[in-house]
Amino acid sequence: MGERARNPVLRLFAFTTLLLTLTMGLAGFYAFGVSQRYLLPELDLKARTVGVAIADKVALAQAQAIPFDRFVGMDEYLDSVRQAQPDIDYLGITDTRGVLLYHAGLDQDDLRTLFGEENARGAPAWEDDDPDDEGGWALWLSQASLALSGPPVRETPPRGGYYDTQVPLVSQGQMVGTLHIGVSVGFYKEEIARQATDMIIAVVIALLITFELLLATTTLALSGPLDTLVSTLRLSTQGVFSRPLAGSAREIDRLAHRAGVVVDALLDALATLKARLIALQERHPERQARLLAIDQGLDEAVRPVDPDKRPVDLASVFIGARLGAFLFVLAEEITRPFMPVFIRGVAESSGWGQSDLIMGLPMSMFLLVVALSMPGVASASERLGRRRTFIAGAVLSSVGLVGAALGGGFVALLLWRALSGLGYAMTFVACQGHVLDHADPQQRARGVALFVGGITAADICGPAIGGMLATRLGFEAVLGIGGALAAGAALLGVWALRGQGALRPAPKAPRGTMFKLLGNGRFVVLLLCTAVPAKLLLSGALFFLVPLIATQEGASAGEVGRLVMVYGLASFLLATPFARQADRWGLHGLAVGVGALIAGLGLIPMVFDAGMPGVILAVVGLGVGQALSISPQLALVMRVCEDEVTRYGQAPVVGLYRLAERLGGALGPVGASALAAVLGYGGAMATLGAGAVVAAVVFCVVFLILGARPHPDDQIDDEEPLIRPEASS
């Protein structure tokens, strides 16, 4: 019956999703088509800009009365222009009779053949090409999109595989020759593929975000309150009457109100009935036995509700936390692809540019504030209330991001990042607390999973969309958008984090417990050799060095974003199956060791100036390795600290573990920038990798010798939030 009751909402949800997918897909496709219409003119315009600079030079030489066919060093000059504009394949200058005088990129004979074909209008070059070659799908997509958006603004067929842009060379009002600028069809295809990838990612991300919002709105406004109402009514069929909670949509509210009136009327009638029973008992004491039986019967049939068992709209609680988490993490994640580059820019413009040493400071500052403020913020949120903590945190985050966008130099940036860090810690703790306050231990795992799901979605969407926006709008604008998102999270928090939960303060371990935990040698090795290095690699290599190296290699912020997204995707796709296998085989130690090794090894090729392929390898290695090791790591902690968990409870163990992770994360950017100051970015990356490998080997050796103390049941019950600390930036 339950499934059936949900059906309409589910169907509505499915239909909306389908509709959205279709419309957004079409909109994306149409936008792609429009960009395709103007692609060729745009390439032409770019070539023309280069051409004008060369034409100016020619005019200058002509003004000095240097004969047009006697230019010295023209080929070398053209070649230097071509070096600076890698998308240009050739440059050639012909005189008015079409004789090739100067050239670069292609040799003389090739160009003569090419220009000799002046009158032979060929078909588009790709039609002669092997249809299976690279970019084929994008070309197909491009052609298809053009069918929707209209024909290209300009259709110049390429000649011999090149688009030839011609710029007249004029001296004293007279045409002296023509400059030919050639862009290969291959480059054009690459450009199409790049735009197509952009479009697909944009649509997918837009869908993911819409899905998040849709899920949240449907649950909060519709299915959550409806389910709760149904549960309440279902209870009343068993004779347990309680007034349904007010929902949020007006119709559900009205329904709940009506049901409430009925419940009230019933309870009133019951009271009247009982009063009459008592009156009857007084008047007819001889029938007391029968009347008592009736009274008992009534009590059995209709019971007032036990306040603890009153149906709670848990779905709304969980989804509210998920939405909050999604938005505030998204606000930070969209700055991910360019944050280190942005910091370097700020440092340079405020005169700190010489020192790579300090580049990591702002990012480390953020992470350090998150790590250190968590415990204080947790108890503060218990006093302040989760919703207020969330709103305050989101506002602080927003102010910090907007402040960073407004500039003010390096020191100001440090302060703004610290402020955002505090906000991040507050929102994180508030969302987590919101889930835990409302959920019974049995339901917590589901709540936490939903909450973490929101974070993962933001991890994947954020960098890609942030990068794309940054390429088009600039870093400051994206920081501003981040600030707006955080402000939006604050507004949504007012509505989404509703519901009065029983405040369940985190159990406080006696002071000094943490130090006692450090007496467990295995635990310390686990912390130092896996927990700390894992987060150090994540923040130092992925968040700090990867954007810097990739930018140096010529990647746009959009491409960096996609690169960082790979890590999020890997952990999204692989973490759960890996964890399941590790649980199944009980091989947590092995999974942790192998994962850490893979993550570290992937970085080492960077020592050989591996360029973009090296960076991609590093990110994939990091993603796969950490997907393998992160979940089993916590399981291993529980196993290693079995005695301590029995003695002090799970909280201090998990607390110390998370603290170690966060401190490792805070160390990442400063450590990486200090290394980069000495070894360069690639060297720093490889050194981090080598360090991680050494730590992983030490871990493996220690655990091979000491063993991890096998335990028949390594399932952990949810005493404490086992929330992946997403705190990062």
Next chain:
Amino acid sequence: MSRKILHGVIGVLALLGGMLGLALADARGARAAEGAPYRIFMILFRGETEAERGFRDYLADHAMPAVITVRDLDHDLSRLPAVIAEAKALKPDLIYTWGTGIAQGVIGAYDQTDTSATIGDIPVLFDMVTSPVDARLVREMGPSGRNITGVSHIPPLESQIRAMQVYRTLTRLGIIYNPIEQNSASMVTKLRTLCDAQGIDLVAEPVPLDATGHPRADVLPDLVAKVAAREPQFLYIGPDTFIGENRDVLTREAMRHQIPVFTGTELEIRESNAMVGLVATYYALGKLAGYKAEQILVDKVPVGTIPVETLKRFSYIVKMSVARQLELYPPMALLDYAELIP
């Protein structure tokens, strides 16, 4: 909260900055108020040049009040002792000299024992000295350790060779020089070392001397013809006073033989017919000297610690009329930074 701190920090910094600015303004004001404008004694060889214009412009741009007394020797070094005596009597705040000869007379060689004829107690700033080291004014470029500093105007020989190579491939270089000029002789030695290192064939012809031991100007056309016969890519004119005086003959003859002239000094290209030059402009040199005067007079930097140096950047000049006549057009890349003069 953090915002408050930030504003506080910014406020304090602004306050400190303001106080520093006031203090500095005060100091400068105090110097100006201290008394009369700075007294500068200028000893020139051939009247005021662009260098002096640069020097004066620098002082004016930096609001340095100065009274400049000019003594022009008008090409006659024998007048120098009298001018030195006058300077000693006047005791100006700074003596400015133009050219190698005057600088040598005023300062003396660094290892000279008899210093009675030179000036030691007044700071001397020399300008337009070809090679302060060869002129024995200083042991090496950089701080002199003496009460002198100055500005040299010849780009390093390495840069000059590179400048020629930018224009055309260089395998043979010709030079005609006055063997009795110390500057020239040592320059040729250095040039030979550099050319040997780069596999460039140096054709060096000393100008023969007449009976009185002076170089003969009348044989210059023959010398040019002799060098031209070896077909060098450039005929080089260095800091050589005799050749400089005969620049018109030399460049004219070189053009007749289709050999372009490269120069390291400005006059040979601006006022004669050298085709290419890498030169320090007199005006820029004068400004550099002005900066040093400011360091000495206003900032009270000890003179001996102020480096003797030349400009960091030079002007690449192409005389287009000559280039066109010889049909040796500048490479396209040069058009970006060369100064093309008619």
